[in-house]
Amino acid sequence: MKTASANCPVCNKTVRAFKNEANHLIHGLTTVFTCGLWVIVWIIAAINAGKAPWRCQICGTPVEPHV
Numbered sequence: 175m176k177t178a179s180a181n182c183p184v185c186n187k188t189v190r191a192f193k194n195e196a197n198h199l200i201h202g203l204t205t206v207f208t209c210g211l212w213v214i215v216w217i218i219a220a221i222n223a224g225k226a227p228w229r230c231q232i233c234g235t236p237v238e239p240h241v
């Protein structure tokens with residue numbers, strides 16, 4: 175899970191924002207145990223995680239993090 179600071183319009187202040195990411199360690203191990211078959215699931219999970227929005231850690235509203 176990544177975190178960054180962002181302005182939340184609901185909390186009306188600067189908050190910590192978080193974003194869920196694919197757990198590459200777990201996916202890597204599962205890929206080994208399935209003789210490489212799991213790599214398909216891994217790729218899909220990585221793409222979905224990339225599309226996930228940043229969310230306010232207090233109220234869960236999607237926010238734009240500061241760069």
Ligand SMILES: [Zn+2]
Nearest residue numbers: 182185230233
């Ligand atoms: Zn908020």
